[in-house]
Amino acid sequence: MRHFSVIQTSIIAALLSVLRWTAFLLPMAACVGTLCAVFLWALDHVTEYRFTHPGLLWFLPLAGVAVGLAYHWFGRSAEGGNNLIVDQIHEPGGGVPLRMAPLVLVATVVSHLFGASVGREGTAVQIGGSIASGFARLFRLDDNAVRIILMAGIAAGFGAVFGTPVAGAVFAMEVLSIGRIDYRALVPVAAASITADMVCHAWGIHHVPYKVAFAGSPDLFGETFHTNPLLLLKVGMASVCFGLASLLFAESVHRLSPIFRRLCPVPWLRPAIGGILTILLVFIVGTRDYLGLGVIAATPDGASIMNFFHSGDYTWSWLWKLVFTVAALSTGFKGGEVTPLFFIGAGLGHTLSTVLGLPTDLLAAVGFVAVFAGAANTPLACTFMGVELFGATNVIYIATGCFIAYLCSGHSGIYLSQRISVPKTAHPHITAGMALRQARALIGQSAPHTNEQPSSDTPTRTGA
Incomplete structure (x- = not known):
């Protein structure tokens, strides 16, 4: 009977843990998927508008200054971009600011409207990390849980913006450390990536289909x-x-x-x-x-x-x-x-x-x-x-x-x-x-300052 009681207690604890994670993981992924849908919709429209209004290119320097001023006035730690998120996963501390999501979304759309040659991955990853960090603060998660939800946020953003949920989940685990993958967060990151991709698709967003005719x-x-x-x-x-x-x-x-x-x-x-x-x-x-x-x-x-x-x-x-x-x-x-x-x-x-x-x-x-x-x-x-x-x-x-x-x-x-x-x-x-x-x-290369962001998305640059 004692053995059965121990098993029963373990099952109940596992179910409670699953319910607890589901309570904030899926809503977080849904938020990220929705914002990625808005982002992709905006990119499609500004790209089409730029094609029909080529004169916008002349205003690219001014647009860059406007984005620079926005980050100068409101960005603060958000300027760290993707590297800030990775650092917070390795060593949780101040967290990822919630303002990172709207800042990078608007900044990237402006960059594309006027013709800057940039991507979108960094934007999606930063949206995911920012929203995930906000949920972590809301639910007062411990450091280990913060690491997992930040990884889930990366997976959600990456999977939704490219329509590749499996790659999004693996990317969130693989990008942290070169040569090694920690699978402890596999289920949360997979659930977040798949959910965000489904939500993004549900909003009517369709990704470009690529066809390779070669078949052996x-x-x-x-x-x-x-x-x-x-x-x-x-x-x-x-x-x-x-x-x-x-x-x-x-x-x-x-x-x-x-x-x-x-x-x-x-x-x-x-x-x-x-x-x-x-x-x-x-x-x-x-x-x-x-x-x-x-x-x-x-x-x-x-x-x-x-x-x-x-x-x-x-x-x-x-x-x-x-x-x-x-x-x-x-x-x-x-x-x-x-x-x-x-x-x-x-x-x-x-x-x-x-x-x-x-x-x-x-x-x-x-x-x-x-x-x-x-x-x-x-x-x-x-x-x-x-x-x-x-x-x-x-x-x-x-x-x-x-x-x-x-x-x-x-x-x-x-x-x-x-x-x-x-x-x-x-x-x-x-x-x-x-x-x-x-x-x-x-190895003899001039490394940039530790707060440099290579992008997104790259300053860490934003998305592809």
Whole structure:
């Protein structure tokens, strides 16, 4: 009887814990999903408006200053962005301010309206972290529970904004520490990501469908098989380039940000430099294809993520998008890095497919997720994202791209608050638990200040 009583008590305690978590986890995820729906709806409308009113680009420097002033007056710790959230998960302290959600949402929409080359992931992650932190304060959660709900907030924002709930859950756990995943929060983050995605969809938000026609090659017996050795080798070669592109992007932002800080010590004026540079770049390149998200172009044959899955001449589009995005993020524009990274990866994949003789849509899909995997140090999450976006048929190639790009991107990345649990390569001074910003300093790179935000979304920049 005593044994039965112990079991009964354990069951009741577990049920109460589930009910307690459900009471604040699902409403939190629903709030994040709703705000992500508002955000995506606004992005669609401002992008369409910018396409039909190209003269808005001239006001980009003023828009940047307005956003800079808003953060100067009201932002305070919210300026920390994604890195602040990651830091709070590792070492709960002051929390993530609730004002971060409306600030970053409005700032990102303004950035896109006037043509800044930024993303949306950082915005979604910061919305999720801000709302989750607010719920943590409301329910007076302890430090361990705060860590879990902040991870759930990241998962909710990421899963909803991209329509990839499984990748959102894995990303929230994987982005914290390089080389190790803590699965203790698996159920809460999965529940939050799935709920937020469902709520976002329920509001009528639909994500762009990507289609990869390639479905395997015939083997020696004439049957279609999911892996071709020569094709896999070529994908591996391209993936080295994807990893190096990740490294180039992250280091460009981290190295240029301090330079712009020295050139313009007034933070709220700094985005004006990025706005002016963007206008100059448009005149140099002769196209506006590299403004905004870049998912679709203003013209049918313009450089865009969607068009990279088809034939066309987009040889250097990936590099121009990198230049445009670095100019915006390193001067303080809000919006994030991830969608620009998708553009860079898909564009580079399109270019390399011609060089290596690979199916264009396949390598564009691999590059799409692999460059992000290298920049964010999240190869598993990006593999799941590839499956959710492109289907499981080519998962071997997708995983190969993500894993190799992750290894080739070195000890760098867009989130400097990440901890290194398992170093990618042996280094006498890099130890477990070290923040990525410290590792960059030790391997001879000029690391930015510890409060720097690489984005979102990137200052931490906001979303893709």
